Amino acid sequence: MKLSVRDLGKSFGRKVVLRGVDLELEKGQAVCITGPNGAGKSTLIKILSTLLRPDRGEIRMDGENPFENPRIFRRRMGVVLHEPMLYPQLTARENLEYVCRIYGVDGKKAEEWLERVGLSEFAEERVEHLSEGMKQRLAIGRAMIHSPELLLLDEPFASLDARGVEMVIGLITEQVSRGGAAVITSHMSGLLEGVVSRTFQLQDGRLV
């Protein structure tokens, strides 16, 4: 998927969060976006995922405006936001099985991804009983279970231990090497050296 962002702007009331973001991303590339809290990184990820509409500017995915037919483009993305988008009262396995059903992928993928994110032995635990780091691993598995072309990860290393960080870096590397693309926001951009092709700072609502 080729992603092209031009002059993206977004405000909440009087607060201007994004003032003109430009970004180009090709297949097989990943970019990292850093910036202080409140810089607008999460807003940018939500807009790229089409969950939030920008006030101005243009997004093109493979030359098309994803907001004109968001359902088609959303299926091609895997998204991790601050909220893990998991049901706390369901087990880890039940959550992934549910995701398989709504994405229309083989239910066996749930087992495969529990193993890939290192949660096989916690498969029958309710999500509300998992640690924050485990929830984050599960959220990343949830986002990647349908083999998305574009991965949008908002602070994927949050709450992860060293092994978890290593696992996520491995998954992003794999995503890029199989021809996918990724946009990652993180305070820990150093961890992504060698994985991402560029690192941007989100400053005053622009990528520099």
Place this chain on the structure above:
Amino acid sequence: MMRPIWGIVARDVRLSLFRSESLALSLTFGVLVVLVFALAGDPTKLGEEAKSGVIWCGFAFSTVVTLTGSFRRERESGGMELMRLAGLSAEAIYIGKLISGFISSSASNLVIGAAGGVMLGLKADLGGLLRLCLIAALGTLGICVTGTLVAAISSELRGGEGLLVALLMPLLFPVVIASAKSFGLILLGEGLSLKWLGVEIAYAAMFLIISLLLFEEVIE
């Protein structure tokens, strides 16, 4: 389209009936309404139509509590965003939530109906009981058809749960009154009233069409 809908239904019913306080809460509300009326006076002095009204107050409150809980869970877990990100159509999400709301509400209404029947001393033969079940199912469906749309709207707003009751209750009057009237006539031994049955069906059909047309605007 069917697999995602079934996925939503299975997940939602599991959460509503077995994994949350939702069922206990809706049962408590519903049974409490019936209990208050039953203990406030002598139930034997209440007419069959009044008893039907009491039962339908219980059904309506219980169903609203069930639907509120269902959308609160979606809001708290980001479930609606997840369904949107999976590329599900608004219609699929609405139908999934409607069916799951109907199943969960019917389960609690079954218990409330049975408890109300005992407490209020309702009498019906097998045929009457089947007709009561038909009316209960249609009425509950009508409440769920409207309730699913309004609960989706209110769950996105600040103070939404209070707003849900304020918005929903006036909209539910036609179906609740039609159902209570039908119930009363069956209990009086007058059989199924086609007039009130028609109102229930027309209400459900009309709000189903409106909801399917509006749901995309609501969730997007």
